[in-house]
Amino acid sequence: MSDAPPTAGHDPAARDAVPSTSTKLVAEALGTFLLVFGAISAALFSADFGASENGTSLGIGFVGVSLAFGLTLIAGIYAFGPISGGHFNPAVTLGLAAAGRFAWRDVPAYVIAQIVGGLVGTTLIVLIGLFGPGDWLAQAQDGGFASNGFGELSPGGFGLGAAIIAEVLFTAIFVIVILGVTHPQRGTAGFAGLAIGLTLTLIHLATIPIDNTSVNPARSIATAVYGGAEPFLQLWVFIVFPIVGGLLAGFLHRALFEKTPAPPAQKEARTR
DSSP states (O other): OOSSOTTOSSSHHHHHTOOOHHHHHHHHHHHHHHHHHHHHHIIIIITTOOBOTTSOBOSOHHHHHHHHHHHHHHHHHHHHHHHHOOOOSHHHHHHHHHTTSSOGGGHHHHHHHHHHHHHHHHHHHHHHHHTSSTTHHHHHHHTTTTOOOSGGGSTTOOOHHHHHHHHHHHHHHHHHHHHHHTOTTTSOGGGHHHHHHHHHHHHHHHHHHHHSOOSOHHHHHHHHHHHOHHHHHTHHHHHHHHHHHHHHHHHHHHHHHOOOOOOHHHHHHHHO
């Protein structure tokens, strides 16, 4: 989750192994693809699968979908994080840049790669749906294709204000956790991916009823493209406010926890 991959160190061989920019972008696209393809597949194919002969639900429901988002993110971080930093989310990339952990000049390319990866994910779901039973694909699209939404498109009937507050706050929490567990000195190194994935699971458990949980503009764009006119018209909320939350978290974390220690001479002068 940082600008430099973990393999980059003081060893010359490690420096030679630093991925190229194109390799990092491919990794970001693949990681975002994995997140969107895996989690949205769970939401569309498995969430409301139906009931068995004795009436027991066979669907995974909100809990299963929440776990799907967390598990796919964990897998992506460990598979592609050492190459690209494992952002897979424009709000995370911007939050890391705001915190001074990622170069602003690299943000546009990362965001484009993430959007492309997400769109490939939902496009492949559509291709699977073309060979589905009956009118499965038409029904999935009529139902919004797991898009985010408020008002009539909210699973729990929550309005625009609720969606805005939820997206800003929960994206900020997500980015704060990422910045904390990946800190060069205070971070948890090998357990960072697990902590980040479980945080995303928690966020979905809390907010799916509000607006189907975004906290990731790439995920929202990928589903809205196939969700019909209404989800597409509401898409701006799930682009703007996760980014606002990510930027707020980055700037706050930098101000509160990333302060540069004063040089010894300045410290001595202050004590006189």
